[in-house]
Amino acid sequence: MNAVQDEDARAIEQRDAAWGEAATSHDLERVLAFYCEDAALLWPDQPTVQGAANVRGAWSELLKTPGITFAFTSSRIDVAGSRDFAIDIGTAHFTQTPPSGPIAADAKYLVIWKRVGDIWKVYYDSFSYNAPTPG
Numbered sequence: 001m002n003a004v005q006d007e008d009a010r011a012i013e014q015r016d017a018a019w020g021e022a023a024t025s026h027d028l029e030r031v032l033a034f035y036c037e038d039a040a041l042l043w044p045d046q047p048t049v050q051g052a053a054n055v056r057g058a059w060s061e062l063l064k065t066p067g068i069t070f071a072f073t074s075s076r077i078d079v080a081g082s083r084d085f086a087i088d089i090g091t092a093h094f095t096q097t098p099p100s101g102p103i104a105a106d107a108k109y110l111v112i113w114k115r116v117g118d119i120w121k122v123y124y125d126s127f128s129y130n131a132p133t134p135g
Helices: 005-024 028-032 051-061
Strands: 035-042 071-080 085-096 103-116 119-129
Touching: 005 028, 005 051, 005 085, 005 103, 005 119, 028 035, 028 051, 085 119
Parallel strands: 035 119
Antiparallel strands: 071 085, 085 103, 103 119
């Protein structure tokens, strides 16, 4: 990558951290602001979700999980030479506190970011757990 692509990768790393913070604080509107209008979610044990209204619905349900927290750590970001798309792979750590007791899970993710104006937004959001689905 060149210096400009490196700068884009650093911006995406910062967006990853802010996205995790928004999700952990259960700030639905802030979480949704990270997504493109035509984004798609490819989450485990669920059908593919596409479009802003459906992404909102999926996140609304997820954020109802008692005590859920999120941490995203990027391990590789590849920015296209055209600087309009980027591939972000990394790890995610989730915790939750349902009545049955605390649960922690680790996952890997693949996110495709799309440049919208001067801002990187999530276009495709996919992850899978490293062990059987918790809960």
